[in-house]
Amino acid sequence: MRIIARKQLVDFGQQHPEAKGALDSWWLYAKKADWGCPQDIKNALPKASIIANNRVVFDICGGSYRLIVQFNYPYRIGYIRFIGTHAAYDKIDVKGV
Numbered sequence: 001m002r003i004i005a006r007k008q009l010v011d012f013g014q015q016h017p018e019a020k021g022a023l024d025s026w027w028l029y030a031k032k033a034d035w036g037c038p039q040d041i042k043n044a045l046p047k048a049s050i051i052a053n054n055r056v057v058f059d060i061c062g063g064s065y066r067l068i069v070q071f072n073y074p075y076r077i078g079y080i081r082f083i084g085t086h087a088a089y090d091k092i093d094v095k096g097v
Helices: 005-017 019-030 039-046
Strands: 003-004 050-052 054-062 065-072 077-085
Touching: 003 019, 005 019, 005 077, 019 054, 019 065, 039 050
Parallel strands: 003 077
Antiparallel strands: 050 054, 054 065, 065 077
């Protein structure tokens, strides 16, 4: 998969060093993945939450942080839409970010 806006992950990892390793691991894993549909993600990462508009929520650091990625499956591209604390995630519209 091609992940767009990796800089958001890098910047967040600098601000939250406890999340840096997990975000780097997620990025490396996603970069090597070949997810053609939401079920491919669920098969690989059962704890991922599939939501509307081709978005997927990933728990980072045991759920302390949330990562929302919107996928264009035919082109194998993921767009980072949100990375933040669980509290910040609770305040957003996950279908609209």
